[in-house]
Amino acid sequence: MQSGLISNRSYLGRSCPACGTNNAGRSIMSTPPAESEPFETLRKYWYGFFKDKRFFAYDRCKTCGMLYCAQYFSEAQLTDLYASMPANMEEVSPGSLARTQAGYFDQLQRNAALRGQFLEIGPDTGLFAELCLRNGTFQKFWMFEPNAGAHAELRRRLSGADVEISTAHLDLSIVPEGAVTVAAMIHVLDHIVDPVQFLRELRPKMAPAGIILIVTHDESSLLARILRAKWPAYCLQHPHLFNPESIRRLLASGGFEVTSTVKSVNHFPLSFLAKQAALVLGARAEFPALARWEIPLRLGNFITVAKPQLSVSD
Ligand SMILES: [Zn+2]
Numbered sequence: 001m002q003s004g005l006i007s008n009r010s011y012l013g014r015s016c017p018a019c020g021t022n023n024a025g026r027s028i029m030s031t032p033p034a035e036s037e038p039f040e041t042l043r044k045y046w047y048g049f050f051k052d053k054r055f056f057a058y059d060r061c062k063t064c065g066m067l068y069c070a071q072y073f074s075e076a077q078l079t080d081l082y083a084s085m086p087a088n089m090e091e092v093s094p095g096s097l098a099r100t101q102a103g104y105f106d107q108l109q110r111n112a113a114l115r116g117q118f119l120e121i122g123p124d125t126g127l128f129a130e131l132c133l134r135n136g137t138f139q140k141f142w143m144f145e146p147n148a149g150a151h152a153e154l155r156r157r158l159s160g161a162d163v164e165i166s167t168a169h170l171d172l173s174i175v176p177e178g179a180v181t182v183a184a185m186i187h188v189l190d191h192i193v194d195p196v197q198f199l200r201e202l203r204p205k206m207a208p209a210g211i212i213l214i215v216t217h218d219e220s221s222l223l224a225r226i227l228r229a230k231w232p233a234y235c236l237q238h239p240h241l242f243n244p245e246s247i248r249r250l251l252a253s254g255g256f257e258v259t260s261t262v263k264s265v266n267h268f269p270l271s272f273l274a275k276q277a278a279l280v281l282g283a284r285a286e287f288p289a290l291a292r293w294e295i296p297l298r299l300g301n302f303i304t305v306a307k308p309q310l311s312v313s314d
Helices: 003-008 039-045 075-083 094-111 127-135 148-157 195-205 222-230 244-253 270-280
Strands: 024-028 058-061 067-069 115-121 137-144 163-166 180-186 206-217 256-263 266-269 294-297 301-308
Touching (some): 094 127, 094 180, 094 206, 094 256, 094 301, 115 127, 115 206, 127 137, 137 180, 148 163, 180 195, 195 206, 195 244, 244 301, 266 270
Parallel strands (some): 180 206
Antiparallel strands (some): 024 058, 058 067, 256 301, 266 294
């Protein structure tokens, strides 16, 4: 056997990302599970939506209820995979994406004053940040977007504002302590391998009255229960998945207190949904005639709003 194959198969062993214990039972896995295959084989499954899918087995922590992969890609493997990542959900029309983001923004508006300093992790081309710019009076935008290909469009959307764009994803050292009034993470926290460590870095950057808005998949959703291993969020890009209770516990470990969780509405063209339905059934089909119809669905995502726990120093 070649030694390269052995090193390619060496994935990272993980304890529970929320509570740190190693007491978990198998919840769900693909057949075969990703950890039984070499890295080069998994590369082609990274983008998802294959008839046969691969993901690392998800275990349920018996201590805190968190759903997570006890084996996952190493940091070097992830850097390699994310470097060749295309834009998210490119089949979904810009209009659908904008309406979905508007729903997230509506939730932000209900919970936060739109002023001070706005920080977003993974803003992509800045759809959400632009809503915050147009509808608020933020004086500073901190954008952490590792995909440099999105920066030009991001800069254009936020033109006229005081913007700092960084390719760093998890290094917030350029942000002053106590500065951030609103932080947004839309489909980010279920990608970060050590979310508690990241939240502990974010916590001191928050103003005492600041809020964070997080959008994640909901592994306790009806859709997840119906589709089981075919639920699209079980995939190589998610080392763990949340439900409203497990995210509350994880945020508490990171220094934040949840103030609300609500199911979010996603807007999808019917053509996209029909194609996904066909894939779940094992067929490949296109439905261009349905593209102009769009429906709002609660597709197993939820929005969490949280505030920093007050510490003695506040
Ligand atoms: Zn746990």
